[in-house]
Amino acid sequence: MEKKIINGGTYCTLVSQLDKLARHNRQGSFRTKERYYEAFKRFCAYLADEFHLQKLENVSGRHLTCYVLHMQENGKSASTIKTDLAAIRFFHDKMSRPKYRLPTNEELAVELERRCFGSVDRTWSTAEFNRMPGKALAEDRYDFILALYLGRYAGLRIHECFRLDTAAAEQTLRENVVTVKGKGGKVRTVPINEQIVIAMRKQLDRTPRGHKLLVLDGMPTHRAIALLQLFIIRHRSEVQDPGSDRPLTFHGLRHTYAAEKYRELTEGGTGALDAHFAVSRLLGHERADVTNIYLASVRKGEKHGH
Numbered sequence: 001m002e003k004k005i006i007n008g009g010t011y012c013t014l015v016s017q018l019d020k021l022a023r024h025n026r027q028g029s030f031r032t033k034e035r036y037y038e039a040f041k042r043f044c045a046y047l048a049d050e051f052h053l054q055k056l057e058n059v060s061g062r063h064l065t066c067y068v069l070h071m072q073e074n075g076k077s078a079s080t081i082k083t084d085l086a087a088i089r090f091f092h093d094k095m096s097r098p099k100y101r102l103p104t105n106e107e108l109a110v111e112l113e114r115r116c117f118g119s120v121d122r123t124w125s126t127a128e129f130n131r132m133p134g135k136a137l138a139e140d141r142y143d144f145i146l147a148l149y150l151g152r153y154a155g156l157r158i159h160e161c162f163r164l165d166t167a168a169a170e171q172t173l174r175e176n177v178v179t180v181k182g183k184g185g186k187v188r189t190v191p192i193n194e195q196i197v198i199a200m201r202k203q204l205d206r207t208p209r210g211h212k213l214l215v216l217d218g219m220p221t222h223r224a225i226a227l228l229q230l231f232i233i234r235h236r237s238e239v240q241d242p243g244s245d246r247p248l249t250f251h252g253l254r255h256t257y258a259a260e261k262y263r264e265l266t267e268g269g270t271g272a273l274d275a276h277f278a279v280s281r282l283l284g285h286e287r288a289d290v291t292n293i294y295l296a297s298v299r300k301g302e303k304h305g306h
Helices: 008-023 030-051 061-073 078-094 126-138 142-154 158-163 166-175 194-205 221-239 250-267 272-283 288-294 296-300
Strands: 177-181 187-191
Touching: 008 030, 008 078, 030 061, 030 078, 061 078, 061 221, 126 142, 126 221, 142 158, 142 194, 142 221, 142 250, 158 177, 158 221, 166 177, 166 194, 187 272, 221 250, 250 272
Parallel strands: none
Antiparallel strands: 177 187
8 A cells, every 4th residue: 555645735746847857758668767757756755745845956865865764664675775766866867957966876875785695794793893882982872872782682673773662672671572573564572682781771761751762852763763874884994894895784783693693503502494493583584595695604604703
């Protein structure tokens, strides 16, 4: 079911501008033109509801980054997101006087996950991870510290971290497990460790009861997520191990968690297949090939995480 558009008037204004661009377009096959047009219409709906934008010529990299985070939060695949970005840039290039240059995929302040099925090791080393909360502490960002710990020691997706409110935090501390609703509405519980307990208590003390744990009042969730992404991007060259070419992203913390859990289970006597299924459940995945992505470092025999 399509999401209901709240600001219908603004949406229609943007679509009329899109229609003008589309009428003069002669590039691409009929199928490509139709696909790109529908993708940009969805972007128009997002711009209308989230930013109240009146002119397509004012679209900037900030809008693009937030839209990518919105699509990721709603479970869109990496290939779908990249196609939609191509559509947005296609029509943006048709504008006579755009106010801003749109960033490339590599320049976006958000990571576009590549479904490489286990060919890329994205784990953080212990030293790399230990340096990053120190950077957050220096900026008094205890919310960032908690999010980093939830990704590293519980394998949460970034959007799952930012959905937590004070009630969920209190339940987590009582039960010593964090309960989250992941992709497809699947609910899972994941054990937490002492680092998460300490960071969560500290953030809970700083958050008014009934409010989101990691999102300031009046701030859209996608904006709060983008700030954490930008923080990691800003500091990752400083925390990365010398000579390492592994990409350091928040999503890489899930890879680190998965690899560590798999090693713990197999070294404790659990069979490889059972360990694989256990990690899949903790990550909230059912497909073996998707879990294989997170275990790339294990199969390659990397030991930098120790």
